[in-house]
Amino acid sequence: MKIYGFQKTTLLDFPGRVAATVFTGGCNFRCPFCQNGDLVLHSGSLPSIPEEEVIRILEKRRGILTGVCVTGGEPTLQPDLLSFLEKLKALGYLVKLDTNGYHPEILHVLHEQRLLDYIAMDIKSSPAHYVRAAGLRELDMARIQKSVLFLRTCGLPHEFRTTAVRGLHEPEDFRQIGQWLEGDEAYFLQSYVHSEGVLSPGYDSFSKEELEDFLHILHAYLPNASLRGVD
Ligand code: SF4
Numbered sequence: 001m002k003i004y005g006f007q008k009t010t011l012l013d014f015p016g017r018v019a020a021t022v023f024t025g026g027c028n029f030r031c032p033f034c035q036n037g038d039l040v041l042h043s044g045s046l047p048s049i050p051e052e053e054v055i056r057i058l059e060k061r062r063g064i065l066t067g068v069c070v071t072g073g074e075p076t077l078q079p080d081l082l083s084f085l086e087k088l089k090a091l092g093y094l095v096k097l098d099t100n101g102y103h104p105e106i107l108h109v110l111h112e113q114r115l116l117d118y119i120a121m122d123i124k125s126s127p128a129h130y131v132r133a134a135g136l137r138e139l140d141m142a143r144i145q146k147s148v149l150f151l152r153t154c155g156l157p158h159e160f161r162t163t164a165v166r167g168l169h170e171p172e173d174f175r176q177i178g179q180w181l182e183g184d185e186a187y188f189l190q191s192y193v194h195s196e197g198v199l200s201p202g203y204d205s206f207s208k209e210e211l212e213d214f215l216h217i218l219h220a221y222l223p224n225a226s227l228r229g230v231d
Helices: 037-041 051-060 081-090 104-112 127-133 141-153 171-180 208-219
Strands: 003-010 019-024 067-071 094-099 118-122 158-164 187-191 226-228
Touching: 003 051, 019 051, 051 081, 067 081, 081 094, 081 104, 094 104, 104 141, 118 141, 127 141, 127 171, 141 158, 158 171, 171 208, 187 208, 208 226
Parallel strands: 019 067, 067 094, 094 118, 118 158, 158 187, 187 226
Antiparallel strands: 003 019
16 A cells, blocks of 8 residues: 555544554545645655555554554545555554545445444535535535445444634534534544645634634534544
8 A cells, every 4th residue: 555654653543542643645635724735636756655664563563552543645545455454454453544435335345344443534514515625626425425324323433523724614514514413422623723734725723712612503413522632
C-alpha cells in the first residue's frame, strides 16, 4: 500500500488505545478545510514509506501498541487496503479506519472479512450543503447515506465527526446533522484550525462560544455529542 506518513505512537487517534497511525495518499474529496493538502493533491510526488518497513516496525512494537489507525487522504481508495489490514490483523492489532464514507461497499467487505474494529466517518455538513463542504461540484449523497446507515447498524464501535468551519457552516447545518444522526451515541464536533498545509486558505474557525451553541443545537438529537480538541 502507498504510505506517505507513519506516526509510531499516538494517544489521540484511536479512542482508548495506544496506537500508531498510517497515512495513505490521495482523496476523492477536496474539503477546503483539509489539513492534509499535500497528501490529497500531491501524494504522487511525495516520498512514500515502504509498506514492509511499516510492518517491520509494527511487528517490533507489539505489546507497546495495541491498535493501528489507518487514515488519509482517503484509505478506501487504496486498491490493496484489504491485504494491508490483513497484515495488521495477523500481527494482532486492532484496526481503526478513518473514512469520508464515499465507498460503503468497501466498508462492508472489510467488515465481512473482520478487518475493522472501529470506524470514524466524517460528516462534512448537512445533506443540503454536503457537496460544498466536500469541495466538489457534485456528489452522490446516497453513498454517504449508505455509509451512515452501515456504521449505525454494523455493530462496530464508531464515531461521526464534523469539522466546523466559519464560512461553510451555519447553525441550521447542525440542526439538520442532529436530525440525520438522531440517537447515535458518538458524535464529535471539532474546530477548524488553520495550518500551513490547509487545502484552501481563507477560512476561519468559530469561537468556543459559537461551537458550544452548535453543540446545544445538536444535543436535542444527539445527547452524547461533544466538542473535541476545543480548549
Ligand atoms: S478532509 Fe478528508 S475527505 Fe476531505 S479532502 Fe481531506 S482527506 Fe479528503
